[in-house]
Amino acid sequence: MSGRAGEKHVWTWPIAGYLFLGGLGAGMTLVAAVADLVFGLGSVMAASVAGSLVALGLGSFLLVFELGRPLAFWRVFSAQKAVLTFGAWMVSVLIVVDALYFSFLSGWFPWSGASGAQGAVAVIGSLLGCGVLVYTGVELASMRARVFWNTPALPVLFVFSGLLTGAGGDFLLVLVWTGSGIGTTGWAALGGLALAMMLFAAVTLFTVLLYVLMMLTSAGTEANTVARRWLVGRYALYFWVGVIGVGLLVPLVLLGVGISAQQASGGVLPMAVASALVMVQGVFLRFLVVYSDDRKMLAGELRRRERRPSGTELFLRAHKG
Amino acid sequence: MTRFAMVMDTRRCIGCDSCTTACKVWNDLPLDLEFNPVVTDGPNGVYPHLHMVHLPLICMHCAESPCVHVCPTGASKCDDDGIVWVDEAKCIGCGACMAACPYDARHKDSASGVVMKCDFCKDRVRKRQEPHCVWTCHQRARIFGDLDDPTSDVARLVASVRTEQLFAEMGTDPQVFYIIGTGGQG
Amino acid sequence: MPHKRLDDLSDPAIEVRKSMCYFCHTNCGVLAYVKDGEVLAVKGDPSHPVNKGGLCSRGNIALKHLNHPDRINRPLKRAGERGENKWETISWDQALDEIAERLAEIRDTYGAEAVATAGGTLRTDDWARRRFMNLYGSPNGFHNALLCWIPTFMIEAAISGWSPFVSDMANSRIAVIWGANPGASTLPSMRGITDLQKNGLKVIVIDPRFTETAAHADLWLPIRPGADLALALAWINVIISEKLYDAAFVRDWCVGFDELAQHVAQYTPEWAEPLTWLSADLIRTSARLYATNTPGNIQWGTALDQQGRPSGAGIQARAILRAITGNIDCPGGDLMPGPSEEYVVDEELEANEYLSEEQRAKQIGASTFKLCAWPGYRLIADIAKEKWGKAPTAEWMCEANAPAVFRAILTGEPYPVRALIVSATNPVSSYGNSLEVMQALKKVDFLVTCEYWMTTAALYSDYVLPIAGALERPIIHNSYGCSSSLIASQRAIEPLHERGTDYWFWQGLGLRLGQDEDLWPWDNEEEAYYYVVYPLGFDVEDYDEFVEVVGSYFPEPQYYRYRENGFTTRSGKVELYSSVLEELGYPPLPTYVGPVENEQDHPELAKEYPLVLSAGGGFMPFHHSEEFNVRELRYLRHEPYFEINPATAAALGIREGDWCWIETRRGRIRQRAGLTNGVHERVIVTQRGWWYPERGAKGDDPFGALESNTNVLTATDEDECDPISGTWANRGLLCRVYPCKKGGRP
Numbered sequence A: 001m002s003g004r005a006g007e008k009h010v011w012t013w014p015i016a017g018y019l020f021l022g023g024l025g026a027g028m029t030l031v032a033a034v035a036d037l038v039f040g041l042g043s044v045m046a047a048s049v050a051g052s053l054v055a056l057g058l059g060s061f062l063l064v065f066e067l068g069r070p071l072a073f074w075r076v077f078s079a080q081k082a083v084l085t086f087g088a089w090m091v092s093v094l095i096v097v098d099a100l101y102f103s104f105l106s107g108w109f110p111w112s113g114a115s116g117a118q119g120a121v122a123v124i125g126s127l128l129g130c131g132v133l134v135y136t137g138v139e140l141a142s143m144r145a146r147v148f149w150n151t152p153a154l155p156v157l158f159v160f161s162g163l164l165t166g167a168g169g170d171f172l173l174v175l176v177w178t179g180s181g182i183g184t185t186g187w188a189a190l191g192g193l194a195l196a197m198m199l200f201a202a203v204t205l206f207t208v209l210l211y212v213l214m215m216l217t218s219a220g221t222e223a224n225t226v227a228r229r230w231l232v233g234r235y236a237l238y239f240w241v242g243v244i245g246v247g248l249l250v251p252l253v254l255l256g257v258g259i260s261a262q263q264a265s266g267g268v269l270p271m272a273v274a275s276a277l278v279m280v281q282g283v284f285l286r287f288l289v290v291y292s293d294d295r296k297m298l299a300g301e302l303r304r305r306e307r308r309p310s311g312t313e314l315f316l317r318a319h320k321g
Numbered sequence B: 001m002t003r004f005a006m007v008m009d010t011r012r013c014i015g016c017d018s019c020t021t022a023c024k025v026w027n028d029l030p031l032d033l034e035f036n037p038v039v040t041d042g043p044n045g046v047y048p049h050l051h052m053v054h055l056p057l058i059c060m061h062c063a064e065s066p067c068v069h070v071c072p073t074g075a076s077k078c079d080d081d082g083i084v085w086v087d088e089a090k091c092i093g094c095g096a097c098m099a100a101c102p103y104d105a106r107h108k109d110s111a112s113g114v115v116m117k118c119d120f121c122k123d124r125v126r127k128r129q130e131p132h133c134v135w136t137c138h139q140r141a142r143i144f145g146d147l148d149d150p151t152s153d154v155a156r157l158v159a160s161v162r163t164e165q166l167f168a169e170m171g172t173d174p175q176v177f178y179i180i181g182t183g184g185q186g
Numbered sequence C: 001m002p003h004k005r006l007d008d009l010s011d012p013a014i015e016v017r018k019s020m021c022y023f024c025h026t027n028c029g030v031l032a033y034v035k036d037g038e039v040l041a042v043k044g045d046p047s048h049p050v051n052k053g054g055l056c057s058r059g060n061i062a063l064k065h066l067n068h069p070d071r072i073n074r075p076l077k078r079a080g081e082r083g084e085n086k087w088e089t090i091s092w093d094q095a096l097d098e099i100a101e102r103l104a105e106i107r108d109t110y111g112a113e114a115v116a117t118a119g120g121t122l123r124t125d126d127w128a129r130r131r132f133m134n135l136y137g138s139p140n141g142f143h144n145a146l147l148c149w150i151p152t153f154m155i156e157a158a159i160s161g162w163s164p165f166v167s168d169m170a171n172s173r174i175a176v177i178w179g180a181n182p183g184a185s186t187l188p189s190m191r192g193i194t195d196l197q198k199n200g201l202k203v204i205v206i207d208p209r210f211t212e213t214a215a216h217a218d219l220w221l222p223i224r225p226g227a228d229l230a231l232a233l234a235w236i237n238v239i240i241s242e243k244l245y246d247a248a249f250v251r252d253w254c255v256g257f258d259e260l261a262q263h264v265a266q267y268t269p270e271w272a273e274p275l276t277w278l279s280a281d282l283i284r285t286s287a288r289l290y291a292t293n294t295p296g297n298i299q300w301g302t303a304l305d306q307q308g309r310p311s312g313a314g315i316q317a318r319a320i321l322r323a324i325t326g327n328i329d330c331p332g333g334d335l336m337p338g339p340s341e342e343y344v345v346d347e348e349l350e351a352n353e354y355l356s357e358e359q360r361a362k363q364i365g366a367s368t369f370k371l372c373a374w375p376g377y378r379l380i381a382d383i384a385k386e387k388w389g390k391a392p393t394a395e396w397m398c399e400a401n402a403p404a405v406f407r408a409i410l411t412g413e414p415y416p417v418r419a420l421i422v423s424a425t426n427p428v429s430s431y432g433n434s435l436e437v438m439q440a441l442k443k444v445d446f447l448v449t450c451e452y453w454m455t456t457a458a459l460y461s462d463y464v465l466p467i468a469g470a471l472e473r474p475i476i477h478n479s480y481g482c483s484s485s486l487i488a489s490q491r492a493i494e495p496l497h498e499r500g501t502d503y504w505f506w507q508g509l510g511l512r513l514g515q516d517e518d519l520w521p522w523d524n525e526e527e528a529y530y531y532v533v534y535p536l537g538f539d540v541e542d543y544d545e546f547v548e549v550v551g552s553y554f555p556e557p558q559y560y561r562y563r564e565n566g567f568t569t570r571s572g573k574v575e576l577y578s579s580v581l582e583e584l585g586y587p588p589l590p591t592y593v594g595p596v597e598n599e600q601d602h603p604e605l606a607k608e609y610p611l612v613l614s615a616g617g618g619f620m621p622f623h624h625s626e627e628f629n630v631r632e633l634r635y636l637r638h639e640p641y642f643e644i645n646p647a648t649a650a651a652l653g654i655r656e657g658d659w660c661w662i663e664t665r666r667g668r669i670r671q672r673a674g675l676t677n678g679v680h681e682r683v684i685v686t687q688r689g690w691w692y693p694e695r696g697a698k699g700d701d702p703f704g705a706l707e708s709n710t711n712v713l714t715a716t717d718e719d720e721c722d723p724i725s726g727t728w729a730n731r732g733l734l735c736r737v738y739p740c741k742k743g744g745r746p
Helices: A013-037 A046-066 A069-075 A083-106 A114-139 A153-178 A183-217 A221-231 A236-260 A265-290 A300-304 B018-026 B065-071 B097-100 B153-160 C062-067 C092-110 C126-136 C150-160 C185-196 C229-241 C247-253 C258-266 C269-276 C280-292 C302-306 C309-323 C375-389 C402-410 C436-444 C502-510 C525-536 C545-551 C579-583 C601-606 C647-649
Strands: B003-009 B038-046 B049-056 B076-078 B084-086 B104-108 B116-118 B144-147 B176-179 C015-022 C029-035 C038-044 C076-078 C087-088 C115-121 C141-143 C175-176 C202-206 C217-219 C296-299 C420-423 C446-451 C462-467 C473-475 C487-488 C611-614 C641-644 C658-662 C667-673 C683-685 C731-739
Touching: A013 A083, A013 A114, A013 A153, A013 A183, A013 C269, A046 A069, A046 A083, A046 A153, A046 C446, A069 A083, A069 A265, A083 A114, A114 B003, A153 A265, A153 B084, A183 A221, A183 A236, A183 C126, A221 C258, A300 B038, A300 C375, A300 C402, B003 B153, B065 C446, B076 C185, B097 B104, B144 B153, C015 C487, C038 C062, C076 C092, C092 C420, C092 C462, C092 C473, C115 C126, C126 C141, C141 C402, C150 C302, C150 C309, C150 C375, C150 C579, C175 C185, C175 C280, C175 C611, C185 C309, C185 C647, C202 C280, C217 C280, C217 C667, C217 C683, C229 C269, C229 C280, C229 C309, C247 C280, C247 C309, C247 C473, C258 C296, C258 C309, C375 C579, C402 C436, C446 C579, C473 C525, C487 C525, C487 C545, C525 C545, C601 C731, C641 C647, C647 C667
Parallel strands: B003 B176, C115 C141, C115 C420, C175 C202, C175 C296, C202 C217, C420 C446, C446 C462, C611 C683, C641 C667
Antiparallel strands: B003 B144, B038 B049, B076 B084, B104 B116, C015 C029, C029 C038, C076 C087, C076 C462, C473 C487, C611 C731, C641 C683, C658 C667, C658 C731
């Protein structure tokens, strides 16, 4: 339709990065809080919470980077009902809560160990984690114009993918926090996180395949086109290798190997590698989704678009001064 | 009340792009920005039994405007007279409205970073002047007016001729109404 | 907000000038808002009879054109080799002095006929050019207007005394739009048609393309390019054999009907079917539709003027169709205005009487192509003068044959042409067989170009003169000086920088060559135009006031004027059997000849070049080769697309958007493939006018003026031109198409 030379996508890599880091950070806090509240493993999760804070901070930076007017970013907090505003608030508060939560878990501060207060912060953190996880999907799914996004299945997919990356991130940071002396609590946490990862990876795998198949068989031709792009087209390599292979199947195998050899320290390495690899699906999935922003087109719109200048034409640059 | 709307009479449109250029020149748009392009559906059919329809496009000034709902800063507004516009001072260029718009009617200006769109030439129409895309049209294929005024051309046409809203199924309730048909009928 | 400046036109210091758009010759009225000599805005004039306020893309970029950074603003004198693009900026005085000196030298050495002028479409004050040439003594002015109405006007004038070119559309029951696409080229006329369709006007479109207009028609005849003559003859056959003609009109007001009936008996719809690619049924249906829905009109379209060899006979047959159906000069038919008897017409401004018989006889091409040159023009003008005391405009209607002049430059036959003055055209883009034209421009001894921009012609010139545009000059439009109506406009501002008008140029040159000051009595256009409109008798002090108060002058349409004094022919009737054509040695009845290149007459050629080419008509937003520099317009169409049927494309391995070569015997060009089922499987339609000004004057093909230029493909050899008018062939040529190799450039 209208639009400008070279404009292909509404959003590009910074938003994909933001969605990934947002999901990662939220997932890390949520998983850590559950480990703390339900399993009493909080003492090894301090770095995970700090990592969540860093991920969320970095994500917010990317979001601001994508803005047309980055310096006016603070206005994002000003609307009443917009999903983006709600999300921005949640991310910001979660960063603060993460900082507080870290102060309890780290044991570095005088008030560390005040278990009542720590519990309250953990509950708030897990709720916000849930919120942010869901929000990253809802932000896209609410766009009725975008055929590949506009389904309640997208938040579900993002939640599980985010939980998977969150658990992976937590796993790695538990290792970092405990260092060489993993200890019983450490082992318990690592074992639990590995099991959680297996569960999340399996669900994510199932959901993402179902999602793409659903799009392939849905009524709109644009959605079919995108699904084909994922399965056999331009995005197939990223999808099959990045998301499915390296991001989900390989980690599933590695986790299986690691869990069966858990008590031996030899199990840590494959699990750690798996934890790192699940990030790959998180990144690729967000990229593929963000770049699948196809609109339902009017007849003739595509031809006009194809015949429009791409932005590199000589005549566009002629006599500018 | 005033409710501004436009009728596109495709029985009259010939796809000349005069509206596209008038808008660009008079609104001093960046070279690569078009608020109201015309797309051509066709020729369709089996030679030599063909038909072809030109669709002049524009911001649909939806009554249920998704772009306004998603704006995180309140820069995207829908005024009481139905005009959907962007308060550039408040826009941060996040792109949410661009993603939300089913009609590709919003675009980020690379120079200022804010989102630009058709505002129905609000400064003109509120002074009872026609939008630039309307006065320039030789074919009088674009008809602008107040839907709440039963004597206006738009109200009369919408009441008497079968019109369609583009992508009505998305629930946006566009205030641009299309009379679909070929020549000899308008 | 950026548009506030344009929108606030309420400032009392702003003067509103009634100007006219000049970017095609529809000449829409515009209001120019002027303050302190600066045009702030240009809008369609709602009160103008032509456009009623509407304005197309071109009209909307008037200010971009006026202030365009590429405009030439000072006279340029060549400072390097020809084509080297090195210039010295000089004054108008110096330029005119030096050009005049050179022209005097050429006249003294080779004779005045060694100087020719090339014009473009109706753009300039061409009566001033003619005046100059007549006083200078050369008969060799020419335009590319043979492609545009001139053959139509002259053949119709030969048959019925004047061209019946004013359609009384509002009273018509049917309009036949024949080889024209008002939906892309004359938008106000399209609006009229669309409005009237609501009231029941039927529309037939004859066009190889499913055009913007065809899409709105009741019946579309997708004719083989160049086969219009066969269709017209078959229509006559149907109308006569089925007795659908107007028997009374034919009996009382036509001569030669019996000869015609006998002659066209051979041209049955079945005969025409393989030539036109239209079924005999469709030919019958359409002929009946036209003949039984009287009154009706046949719109003039350039297509018949652009077919080369069969053009003249096709135009003749079309004129006969109007006559035998009684659709001439009646309400709802095609009205014949005649020259204005109320104001001074162009011919009276041309000083034709100053060109001696001896010099007239030297007009290049006139002995072969007689009608639109002195031999034919004289016959028609004499009859017209007898009746009206006025004649058709000689500029346009009586000219040297353009391809013959370019060949004269190259071959020296019949005599060498030493100098060419180019104005309002880039001949490389707009005349036929561009490769030959390019050679001629490079070869001619002395080349002067009057231009807005640097073009190929300007690049090879010795002098380039900066010309004022629409807002910088007043305009009178009266259909090449051949209408009884006129529309007039004011100068919005004085020419910017050192731009000058055409009148200024020709007058300046004439005076320097010793032409009598009394023969150039007007200091500027306004004075000359006041002289033109003065006899209308309006109470106005000057031309500016005339535009202010009167603006356009449309006399009440007069019907059946022939009933008083007969038609302006020798017989006083419509000559279906034309005495003028017979006297000039042409078939007096329209006689079939095939398209310039066709599968029947040239089967061998058709094997090599299996597709049929139409070199394209007007398409928005450009007019001919104009405005390719204006980025706001280029953005709409930045690359050339030719039309090809998807089945043909598939067979040739061509996908949408592929760059392809389109090749005829004369050369090849590249355009991108636009797949559409709006053309026949054997038809290719290119886009015309393409050049790439942004590339600059560099390289083997400066401005890319040949790369995608459809006129590289067109045919201008003597035997390819219409023997009657001399027009050349842009339609009905054989071509082949194949994909360019990746990244291939010529």
